Amino acid sequence: MRRSLRSAASFLPSKLTLPTLRNAAASCTGCDLYKTATQTVFGEGPARATLLLIGEQPGDQEDVAGHPFVGPAGRVLDKALEEAGIARSDVYVTNAVKHFKWEPQGTRRKHKKPSAAEVAACRPWLEAEIQVLEPRAILCLGVTAAQSVFGKSVRVNELRGRPLPAPLGKTVFVTTHPSAILRGPDPAQREEDYRHFVGDLRLIAEYLQQRR
Ligand code: SF4
Numbered sequence: 001m002r003r004s005l006r007s008a009a010s011f012l013p014s015k016l017t018l019p020t021l022r023n024a025a026a027s028c029t030g031c032d033l034y035k036t037a038t039q040t041v042f043g044e045g046p047a048r049a050t051l052l053l054i055g056e057q058p059g060d061q062e063d064v065a066g067h068p069f070v071g072p073a074g075r076v077l078d079k080a081l082e083e084a085g086i087a088r089s090d091v092y093v094t095n096a097v098k099h100f101k102w103e104p105q106g107t108r109r110k111h112k113k114p115s116a117a118e119v120a121a122c123r124p125w126l127e128a129e130i131q132v133l134e135p136r137a138i139l140c141l142g143v144t145a146a147q148s149v150f151g152k153s154v155r156v157n158e159l160r161g162r163p164l165p166a167p168l169g170k171t172v173f174v175t176t177h178p179s180a181i182l183r184g185p186d187p188a189q190r191e192e193d194y195r196h197f198v199g200d201l202r203l204i205a206e207y208l209q210q211r212r
Helices: 018-025 060-065 072-084 116-133 143-150 178-182 187-210
Strands: 051-055 091-095 102-105 108-111 137-141 171-175
Touching: 018 116, 051 116, 051 143, 060 108, 072 178, 072 187, 091 116, 116 143, 137 143, 137 187, 143 171, 171 187, 178 187
Parallel strands: 051 091, 051 137, 137 171
Antiparallel strands: 102 108
């Protein structure tokens, strides 16, 4: 007998607004990740945001705080957005997967990459956020976000640096995840990767400026 695929789809509220979505996502059990995470970390930002920014999943600090991008990667992101001239008030931030996936490493909870099945299970939340927000552009931070948006495996370095046709009806940009910058092997590499990241964000700022 075929097993039915689990997903968040059956948890979506009948009326789609950011508050109803956030409320419904709080009790999602569409995959197993809710079992070991502290809470659902839903997207945040103004309903009139022009740019939707998608990360992979909440990190250890986000899981505890209940807010996306408040940990070390969030601080890199905030700094880079400011340097690129993108106001955080124009940005809605979310993740492809709304629960923190981790494995124990000593006393720490070590980040674990979500599987393709978990990304697909959580995709209805992301699609609903896009439907409600109607952003002018979407920025995928890293391979998992891009995998969710494009619905298949992609390579970030082949896609970054240009606007892409819109699989979910929006123009999409792809860049690295700020946590990948933090994992760089030495300060010089981290600085180079950070500059490349800011360059990608500047491109999006220009794109949004031209379409005001
Ligand atoms: S990761 Fe997504 S699909 Fe899985 S339980 Fe959490 S909100 Fe639901």
